[in-house]
Amino acid sequence: MTQPQPNAQNEPVDTEATAAALGRIPSGLFVVTWRAAENDADATDRGMLASWIMQGGFVPPLITIAVSTSRDLLAAIDQCTPFVVNVLGESQRSLVSRFGRPAGPGENPFDGLRIERSGSGTAVIADASAWLECQAVTQAGGGGGVTGDHVIILARVVGAGTGPEATPLVHVRKNGLRY
Numbered sequence: 001m002t003q004p005q006p007n008a009q010n011e012p013v014d015t016e017a018t019a020a021a022l023g024r025i026p027s028g029l030f031v032v033t034w035r036a037a038e039n040d041a042d043a044t045d046r047g048m049l050a051s052w053i054m055q056g057g058f059v060p061p062l063i064t065i066a067v068s069t070s071r072d073l074l075a076a077i078d079q080c081t082p083f084v085v086n087v088l089g090e091s092q093r094s095l096v097s098r099f100g101r102p103a104g105p106g107e108n109p110f111d112g113l114r115i116e117r118s119g120s121g122t123a124v125i126a127d128a129s130a131w132l133e134c135q136a137v138t139q140a141g142g143g144g145g146v147t148g149d150h151v152i153i154l155a156r157v158v159g160a161g162t163g164p165e166a167t168p169l170v171h172v173r174k175n176g177l178r179y
Contacts, residue, residue: 022176027051029169031099033123034076034083045110045123048073049099053085061157063134066150069142074151077136082120086128089166119159129166133159
């Protein structure tokens with residue numbers, strides 16, 4: 001495959017048109033959860049909003065997820081920590097602001113949420129439309145330049161469940177070159 005040659009800023013030639021076109025790609029909204037700790041006794045629930053997730057295979061069932069290089073989910077994945085993708089329904093739009101940025105000191109985005117536990121003990125949002133417990137298989141990208149500012153994770157689904165049947169929460173951005 002021939003690699004495209006970026007311009008000096010590593011951007012498409014027509015940035016405005018590219019931003020508009022990419023922004024029209026619909027994507028779901030998900031809350032990804034994992035446990036972070038030095039040891040199991042001190043494990044704390046962590047979570048982040050994600051929108052670039054899709055099914056990546058049938059047998060075994062696989063998903064792909066794009067994670068910004070600045071997110072600490074990547075450190076957990078590097079330590080082989082399982083994670084859960086919580087599929088949000090339309091009625092869960094309020095979770096977007098809760099998990100859309102990293103929690104600050106003393107903040108717990110899980111406060112007031114009813115959670116259950118996956119097989120690995122990872123938080124599952126009880127009212128999520130569905131959930132997938134995953135284990136990373138491989139990753140690519142994230143090195144900056146032509147390899148981008150996100151790491152693409154390929155993960156095997158090791159557990160799953162469904163909650164209330166709901167229309168999935170989907171969004172379309174105005175600008176496909178930023179959140």
